[in-house]
Amino acid sequence: MLRVKNLNVFYGGIHALKGVSIDVEKGKIVSIIGSNGAGKSTLINSICGIVKYKDGDILYKNEKLPKQAHKIVKSGICQVPEGRIIFANLTVTENLQMGAFLRNDKQGIQKDMKRVFELFPRLEERETQIAGTLSGGEQQMLAMGRGLMSNPDLILLDEPSLGLAPLLINTIFDIILEIKEMGKTILLVEQNAFKALSISDTAYVLEQGTITAQGDAKILIKDEKIQEAYLGKKKVEIK
Structure with a gap:
């Protein structure tokens, strides 16, 4: 449904996204996890037309996505x-x-x-x-x-658990699954890596503007390096 290809975004002299590519399949939940400042919200805002990207392509339903925010909403995002x-x-x-x-x-x-x-x-x-x-x-x-x-056909959720109590976080993630059951496709940006991976079909790890890992969320959640970096163990660099 959505394909981001080799996206580069700059804030002045800061290279915020460095050749980022992701695929979002119809009817799936795809997560982007990563630490603060990794570029997660920049990616979401680039897709939505809020942040301008220098080069790369964003394709939606096999057509180039318009860059104007209201046209993007009208297209089903x-x-x-x-x-x-x-x-x-x-x-x-x-x-x-x-x-x-x-x-x-x-x-x-x-x-x-x-x-x-x-x-x-x-x-x-x-x-x-x-x-x-x-x-x-x-x-x-x-x-x-x-x-x-x-x-919408595609919903971009940016940090839905931010600032919420644990009980409410569980409620919000249960509702995300219900929204998926309605036939919606979801791209989820989330710091709570465990919750995100636990409900997702596929996931990407974004570090300092670069995708460092990607794949089946059920496999990534068991990956030792990702566990150490994002799921509460001692943080190590993901290579």
């Missing part, structure tokens, strides 16, 4: 950004409606709103509440629900 970035002064329902701003199929929008409330019952309980007064976990649910309201 949505991003659930790091830090949630909800509209704090709008209600829960208004935030969800904003997710559907490029749509004009009223019945489809109503159907998706109902589905979002089924996935996130807490949001339905707070549908008239101002979003800025929600808890961190509820705001993450709202950000995910808002993304689903664009009716």
